[in-house]
Amino acid sequence: MADPSTYRPKPGEIPESPGVYRFRDPHGRVIYVGKAINLRSRLSSYFQNITALHPRTQQMVTTASSVEWTVVANEVESLALEYSWIKEYDPRFNVKYRDDKSYPYLAVTMGEEVPRVQVMRGAKRKGTRYFGPYSHAWAIRETVDLLLRVFPIRSCSSGVYKRAAQSGRPCLLGYIDKCAAPCVGRISVEDHRDLADDFCDFMAGNTGSAVSRLEAQMKAAAAELDFERAARLRDDLGALRKVVEKNAVVLPDGTDVDVFAMASDDLEASVQVFHVRGGRVRGQRGWVTERVEDLLPGELVERLLEQVYGDIAASPDADGAERAVPREIIVPTVPDNVAQIEVWLSEIRGAKVRVRAAQRGDKRALAETVESNAKAALALHKTRRAGDLTARSHALADLQEHLGLTESPLRIECYDISHTQGTEQVGSMVVFEDGLPRKSEYRHFVVRGPDGTGARDDTEAMNEVLTRRFRRYLAEPAGSPTQEEVDGGTPRAADGADGAVAGDEAAVDGAARVTPSGPLDLSPGEAGASAPKKRFAYPPNLVVVDGGAPQVAAAQSALDALGIVDVALVGLAKRLEEVWVPGEEFPLVLPRTSDGLFLLQRLRDEAHRFAITHHRKRRAKGMTRSALDSVPGLGPTRQAALLKAFGSVRAIRGASVAEIAQVPGIGPKMAATVAEALAPEADRQADVART
The missing domain is CATH 3.30.420 (Nucleotidyltransferase; domain 5)
Structure with missing residues (x-):
């Protein structure tokens, strides 16, 4: 626990201008971001008598070890910069609103050549129009099903669209007139885009023009005695009115x-x-x-x-x-x-x-x-979380007491190894902060082994993973290279099972370099070049490994070799759920009802799930290698160009060298190499016999 007076700025050092400030902990991690009309007045309030501060503010200033600030021109700039820094650093002491559920949107991909209507969740994408959010995905699908009668725009995936275009036959929606079938040319791309624009206008609230147009067309068809078309238009009109009725009128028309x-x-x-x-x-x-x-x-x-x-x-x-x-x-x-x-x-x-x-x-x-x-x-949230909040507090207190820790383990990292009979070895690192998963901090490691072919057993693999992770912890504060290939794990990019995303990319939010009292510089060159990366070097209070005494000994060996002495280490054995502590002859047995043991089990199970998921992806990738992977010098870009030109490996195998050489990026020499590598074995043996 730090004393705020040890890092308090000197009198007169803080400017009286508008600005944004950041508090950092001893490891350099930003823990709080704030803005102020008068920086000197606001920052001075944090260094008053600590007993007069709010309990959470007390915890923040005693956790921090330094403070820095950036001067801006006005309050509007401070508002924008504060938001960008909160998004970039995700400080633990800032208020962050979390969605109480995952909301689906009705999305129209206007950025594509042939727009598509679909259900979307998550981050919004450029060039896509969104309507909603809706409470349930089925409500969107019901709305779309009604509107496709009147606005038959594309709703199929890219794969279905390409297959229909290649075969010349539309999908089922095209046959039942719920898609205009631009894939087979029933409607031009330009007309289909106009149809998508009409769909978006209707969803945006301009319903009157669409209803009036259909009414006029229905009356005209009836006047011409075209009763079949009039009946179809009547049904379309009913579908539109049903969609309109689903949205209750709460304010006068035109109110946004x-x-x-x-x-x-x-x-x-x-x-x-x-x-x-x-x-x-x-x-x-x-x-x-x-x-x-x-x-x-x-x-x-x-x-x-x-x-x-x-x-x-x-x-x-x-x-x-x-x-x-x-x-x-x-x-x-x-x-x-x-x-x-x-x-x-x-x-x-x-x-x-x-x-x-x-x-x-x-x-x-x-x-x-x-x-x-x-x-x-x-009320619903408190009902659901009341027990969980209590359990988390008890779990962290239990671990501190049973493991003899000097402070509560607010950050815990757990490691697991997964492989298939020694092949495709991968390690996983999952992170819990304040008793909850911090999925943006998850990492996976591809185990290389001493000779680059993999580790001999789980203990050697565990030693390698811990060595690489904590070597990065030691290297980053000293300014060493930050590439993952140096010694770190691969950031978690995406996982459909849990929606985890990596947080290791540099955030370019328009924030320029930070100086204690310098002006804000938002020049384009500086914004992209100076945005710092989120750090992999933030250390845990406790490391948990999946395994017993051998795995714990291997992990402790890695920490000892790097001189890490301020991180606690335990192992959790699956058989009897025993907790192994380094150097102890016998395991520690926590009560079966212990919240601390339950938290360790959650960590171990999450690390195992994360490791096995990545392992299965690598194994599946190895099983589905293309024949083009065996062609020397043929990378992914040129492979994609060949497949785009010919459609399949079989077609490439049947093409001549001259035909292959016509593909962009494939010269005569590479074409000959491709033809030779893909030639049937019998042909190659015949060539050998002739020579």
Whole structure:
């Protein structure tokens, strides 16, 4: 526990200008980001009598070991820079709103040559129009099924579309008139895009023009005695009206507004928002957060608006920003710096945005409805998490007591090895912070062994994995190279099973180099070049290995060789769930009802799952190698070019050297090499006999 007076800036050193500041812990990790109109006044408040601070603020200033700041021109710049740093560093003491569930969106991929309508979750992509969020994916599919009668745009995957184009036959939706079938030329690409634009306009709230157009066409068909077409148009009109009726009219037509409401207690807060477009509720979304900062309601609202609309600020899609940020935002409490927030939001939208609290009328009634949803969501969240919060606290206290640790193990790393009879050896590292998985910190390691062919057994593999991980811990603070191939593990990129994502990429958020008192520089060259990478070197309080005494001894050997003495180590054996401590002849047996043992089991099982998932992917990749992989000098790019030109390896094998040489990037020499490598064995033997 650090004394804040040891790193307090000298009197007069802090400027009185607007700016953004960061607190760092002894390992250099950013633990808190804040902004201030007057940096000197705000930072001085952290170094007053520590007993007068909020408990969470006390914990933050005693965890930190240094503070730094960046001066900006005005409050709007400080708002943008604060948000970008919070996104980049993910500081543990900042309020972060988490979605209380995963919401699906109706998405139209307008960035593709042939737009496609589909259900999407997760991060939004450039060039795609989103509608929602919806409470359930089936609600989107029901809506799309009705609208495809009137707007038969493509909804198939890229693979289905390509196969239909190659075969000249549309898929089932094309045969039942729920797709215009641009894949086989029934409609031109340009006309299909116009159809997708009409679909988006209808979903955006412009329903009246589509309904009026169909009514006119139906009456015209009836007047011409074309009753079959009139009946079809009548059914289409009914489908449109059914979709419109699903969205309740809550405000006058043409009203675009986001209505936020909040319910909170001393520990947590729940937020709900209704997205109203064209006077109708088009979507609903919710967040929950732990109140890790001592913030007033207005400051909580400010953090909320930063997070909800901040991602849009980084997007170059101006049209998407105008649709996502409405002209009016209703909040439960107006922040003190509402004028600066309105300027920031107006810059994102490209038009005037107003932030206010509803006092009376329809908007006030709707805000009360949203507030009742927020209260219900908070009650449900607390019911679900009450037992879990208690168990986490008990688990960490149990581990500290039974393992004789000097402090609670807030960060625990667990390691496991997976292989198939000694082949495709991989190691996994999973991270729990405050008793919860930190999936962005997960890593996997490909075990190389002393000679590059793999380790002899699990203990040698465990020693290698721990050596590489902690060598990186020692190297990064000293400024050594940060490439994964030097000694570290591979960042976790994506996993469909758990949605984990890596956090090792450099974040380019427009933040320039940081100096204690220098001005903010947002030049394009500096922004991309100086953005620091998230560090792999943050050390754990406790290392857990999957195994007994041999694995623990191998891990301890790795730590001893690197001189690591401030990290506790244990192993968890599967047979009797025994906890092995280095140097002890007998294992430690925790009570079966211990929350600490349960946490260790969760860590071990998660590490095993993560290791086996990566191992299966590597094994599957090895089993599905292409014949083109055996061609010397033929890399992935030229392989893809050959497959695109010929369609299959069989077709390439049947082509002549001259035909292969016509593929872009494939010269006569490489064409001859490809033909020789893919030639049937009988042909090669005949060539040998002739020579």
